Amino acid sequence: MENIQRQHKKKNKKPVYILGAFLLLFGLFISVLVRPSTQSKALQELETSFSKKDIEMVWYKYKADLYQDEDFLYATRKKLSDLKLSEEELNECISWLPPAPTSLNVIIVPDLSRRITDTANNPHQITNDLLVLQTLWKSFVDFSKLKQDTKDKLIVDVTDIDQAKGQFGAVANALQFDLSNHKGKSNRLFFTDDLNKRFETSIKKMYQLAKDKPLGADYRFYLRRYLINHLKKPTLFDNYINKLVIITDGYLESENKPADTKIYGYGKAKNDYRSVLYPAVEIGNVLDVITMNRLNIPIVNIDLSNTEVLVCEVNERMTGKGYDFEILKTYWDDWFKRMKVKKMVFIQREQANNVTAKAVGAFISN
Template sequence: MRNIQQLFIYATISIILSACKSDTKEETKEIKIAKTEIKGDCPKYILDNKKNNLNISVFLDLSDRITQPKTIQKDTEYLKSVSKAFTSHVKTKKLIFLQDQMQLYFNPEPTNDAINAIAEKLHIEFDKNSPKAKITETEELYAGQPAEIYNLALADAKNPKDFPGSDIWQFFKYNVKDYTISNCHRNILVILTDGYMYHENSQIKEGNLSSYLTPKSLHRLPLSNSKWETTLNEKGYGFIKANENLEDLEVLVIGVESLNPKNPYAIDVMRAYWTNWFNEMGIQKFKIQNADLASSVEKVIEGFVNP
């Protein structure tokens, strides 16, 4: 009888200890989950849908490139295509999941208040309370207002020498994280530029690296023959790294064209400069598109925004 009682006691103790171990495992598991929980400044159902929430920023290069009428014509068509890709995406979403936005940037900020007022109009946000009419309104705004920006910029600087340049390098160094990256969205930056980079107040050089690339500076480099890539890599030519940890940003550069007629490899060199620069800053998805017919580039834009 005593042996049976002892066995009963042992069995009871074993059950209790087993239950305690199980509770400990469950508690540990819960603590681990709590530590890895993702936090954001938007509702959880929006954060969970992050990759389907578009945050498109467009950077306009308002340097002397816009003194060419064909550049303005192409840029305005490219902008129409970007807004069309944006609204096409919005149309596919359920109303409750709408959390999408699109905006326009320059650097430096134009001194003309009228340009800034237009840029403010082109800051579009969609949420669950947005009316359907806003889709059409967005397309109309981006079809008409950008041309006015170029006209105003040209009126302010009628001579190409009056253009100080567009500071893309400084924008990446000081503004890109604050202006174009949201932890609740898929972040896309579209840059309309000719591929060169220059501003009179941002001319930094460190060895064979620089914060700028102009037709004149490119002409001085030994990169005009078929061995340009080997020379570029061996000499370390390129842009100075402006930022880091930009993994949450996708970049589409549109409008690259050569202003170096004596260098048949100029576009290849520019593409290498941009590619290496993006890689060094941690940007994982990007595309560098040459200036081309608007109808051709529209397909590129649509494929990038809505893959």
């Protein structure tokens, strides 16, 4: 009888145990819901951070859990941008933040001087240049078209201020292609057939105008006055790679310009350094001779640390006697390396156009 009573009491308490377990689980569930998440705690700490060091400490504190959390990453970048940091401080922050989306910024600057009408030294030069430009455009399109919400940009510019006026200016305006405002939709929709035709028509018109009125190509002046405004610097929200393409025979001989805008003089005995430079090609110490004679092209105060440079269609003249190419290459390499360029590519004028096209395409895509 007592056993029956004890079993009955246990049965009566069973619902109490079940209810207790339920209440315990329910309480744990509610505590999880109301407990601040890792993200919310991190965002709250960012709100009360008012220095670069404070923000950096919050970032490293929650980095392991929130490295790929877009809200936390955006809030961190936004908080840093509100501090109005110096360029040095900004670069330091960029170094420890995850890489921002990278966009391509292509600046093409063809030499529209008399080289394009010099059929003796540069036969079919306009045809060659147009092929290079078409290849650059196609490579840019291929690089960008499968993406979305990028800030890729391509422009074709002129070096001479006189060329930039009037009709040249109008053509140059038609040769600027910026995807910054093409948001929320595929880049495929940006690159229409009409845009391709606009590019092709505009470059042909540019060369026709240059053929009628060729002028000297002062690249040193261009770098100082214009290029500096076209280069893009990395920010907390965006990364850029600048690619500068210079289409030239390699000779710097701007008309009515100071001597330091030229590579080296011809014609006047006191300015003709071929007598020392040509033997240097045979010996292999061209740069030493250039530096010893203080012939280096003066640098421009410009930051090229995030810029890759391609100099193409370099072609020595018949008077170069097989020496000028090495001399020109040394001059350009030395000039840009002293300006801390990220990468330098130097392509001579090839006999086969497809070789040039392949090299130019690789420069844009890599």
